[in-house]
Amino acid sequence: MTSNHSNIHADYIEVGINTFIEPTAVIRGLNGNAKRIVIGDNVYIGKHVQIICNDFELGDYSKIHHGTNVHGYKPCKIGHNLWMGQYGILDCIGGVTIGDNCGIGAHSQLWSHIKYGDTLEGCNFLSEAPMNIGKDVWFVGRTLVSPITAEDKSMALAGAVVTRNMKYNEIYSGVPAKSISDKIGYQFKEVTIGEKMDKMKIYLSESGIDTKSIEIVTDRSEAKDDGKTYFIVDTREYTKQRSEAEIEFMNFLLPAKAKFTPIGYDSL
Numbered sequence: 001m002t003s004n005h006s007n008i009h010a011d012y013i014e015v016g017i018n019t020f021i022e023p024t025a026v027i028r029g030l031n032g033n034a035k036r037i038v039i040g041d042n043v044y045i046g047k048h049v050q051i052i053c054n055d056f057e058l059g060d061y062s063k064i065h066h067g068t069n070v071h072g073y074k075p076c077k078i079g080h081n082l083w084m085g086q087y088g089i090l091d092c093i094g095g096v097t098i099g100d101n102c103g104i105g106a107h108s109q110l111w112s113h114i115k116y117g118d119t120l121e122g123c124n125f126l127s128e129a130p131m132n133i134g135k136d137v138w139f140v141g142r143t144l145v146s147p148i149t150a151e152d153k154s155m156a157l158a159g160a161v162v163t164r165n166m167k168y169n170e171i172y173s174g175v176p177a178k179s180i181s182d183k184i185g186y187q188f189k190e191v192t193i194g195e196k197m198d199k200m201k202i203y204l205s206e207s208g209i210d211t212k213s214i215e216i217v218t219d220r221s222e223a224k225d226d227g228k229t230y231f232i233v234d235t236r237e238y239t240k241q242r243s244e245a246e247i248e249f250m251n252f253l254l255p256a257k258a259k260f261t262p263i264g265y266d267s268l
Contacts, residue, residue: 010034016041016060017242025049027056030073040080042247053092058082059100060262061254072096072112074130081259085141094128094147101259102133105141105158112147136259137166138187155187193218196233200258207252213245220263237263 005013005021009028012035019039021027024047028034034053040060045051047066054073058064059080068084070076072092079099085106090096094112104110112131117123129147137150140158150156154166160177169188170181200216215230217223223230223239229246230239238246240262250260 008037010037012036012038014038016043018247019043019045021045022047022049022066025051027051029054030071041242042250046086061250064088065106074112078102079135080261081254083255092131095130096133097130098133099135099137099152100261101136103138103140103255105139105143107141108139108143108145110139110145114146136188153186153188193234200231200233203253203257204249207249209245209249209252213241213243214249223263231260232263235263236260239263 005015007021007025007027010033018041025045027037030052036055038057040058042061043058044063046064049064050069052071053076055075057077059078061080062082064084065086067087070090074092074095076092076096081101084104087107088104089109091111091113096112110131113128114125117125119126131147132149134150134152136153138155142158143156143160145162148162148165150166151168153169155171156162156177157173160173161175162172162177166172169186170179171184171187173180204211204214204216213228215228217230217232219234220232223232229241229243238260
């Protein structure tokens with residue numbers, strides 16, 4: 001597949017619609033062409049971003065801001081709706097998987113390896129391990145993260161140094177980071193389907209978008225194949241049509257009102 005993005009160098013390239021990659025960004029493999037680069041719809045990749053990775057995948061409506069560096073020889077697979085602030089580092093030498101709807105604040109660093117001292121001289125610090133980040137995980141600015149598993153909805157506050165796995169919906173702080181959810185609560189509270197429906201209807205009204213092509217429904221059984229985009233509140237999915245109204249509404253919802261992924265998409 002060919003692409004009009006001249007700053008991507010790969011044997012296989014797939015870039016979605018309405019995706020903008022700054023001319024100063026570089027996307028390639030470690031030693032020339034990457035094996036595979038897949039970038040979704042409505043993505044923004046900022047100035048002087050470097051993605052030096054042999055197998056890289058980034059979902060729809062994701063943003064990687066200026067000066068960020070993604071590098072490594074194992075696959076880096078990122079879901080939909082990523083927001084990554086400026087001057088971040090995402091190391092995939094040990095492999096990285098990041099689920100949908102994640103945020104990585106400015107100047108944060110996520111590492112999947114430790115390597116420098118000579119093993120010939122007996123250095124004990126040489127390791128590579130997969131970095132597995134679930135859905136709705138948020139690393140606030142200037143976080144430093146070792147190769148861990150972060151369960152869905154977990155969060156690390158600004159300046160945290162994360163060296164151990166993060167549990168579901170818990171909030172971490174400090175050096176080294178520890179859960180403080182028993183003191184300040186959790187990132188997410190329980191919200192009923194009815195409350196979500198009410199909020200989404202308010203959001204649609206506030207957006208000013210023509211409601212003839214957008215429907216807010218509770219579950220998949222209500223979605224129809226009639227050309228409209230159905231936003232399914234129960235599963236946080238939508239029936240992707242790529243219509244102007246759909247794209248406008250998605251951009252209105254992001255980053256902090258609501259995040260949806262295409263129905264039928266196999267989540268990472």
